[in-house]
Amino acid sequence: MGKIVAVGETFSASHHFSPDSIREFSTLAHDFNPLHLDADYAAADPRFGGLISSGTQQMSYLAALLATHYSKTAQPLGLEFDMKLRRAVHAGDDITVSWTVTGSLWKASLAGDIVSLDGHAVNQRGETVIAATAKILVCAKPA
Structure with a gap:
């Protein structure tokens, strides 16, 4: 067996952050910061001026x-993640998350590729909200 993943491969997905989805995720994640749950509290905050999503x-x-x-x-299989939060994601924002494969090394002892990737989350204004790197193991699917 040889390499499974090709360097240069890119893929992405988009997500809309509604007030309800922000509150629901924050509650499920047990992140009870009122900036994620209480629209009135968040609106009064001078830094954000409204509901923001949890970084998680x-x-x-x-x-x-x-x-x-x-x-x-x-x-x-995820091995390492490094994520840097650059900007808040506000209620109403549309975010595109994407990854680019920067390295892929076949590891015979693991029967898979050790894959290095660069990732980003970008809002509808083209602003980076997260910069990330990851290392994952990608193996052939079991028969």
Whole structure:
């Protein structure tokens, strides 16, 4: 068996952050910061001026995209993630999360590729809200 993943491959997905989806995710994640749950409280905040999503929400979309993309044809396993939060995601924002494969090394002892990726989450204004790197193992799907 040889390489499964090609360097240069890119893939993305888009998500809309409604007030309800922000509150629901924050509650499920047990992140009870009122900036994610209480519209009146968040509107009075001078820094954000309205409801913002939990950072874990956009980070989870980035991580989930790797699993969703590769599990269609292979068996992925997350190894390392480094995510830097650059901007808040406000209620009403549309975010596109994307990954680009920057390296792929076949590891015979693991029967898969160790894959390095660069990722980003960008809002509808073209502003980067998260910059990320990841390392995952991608193996052939079990028969």
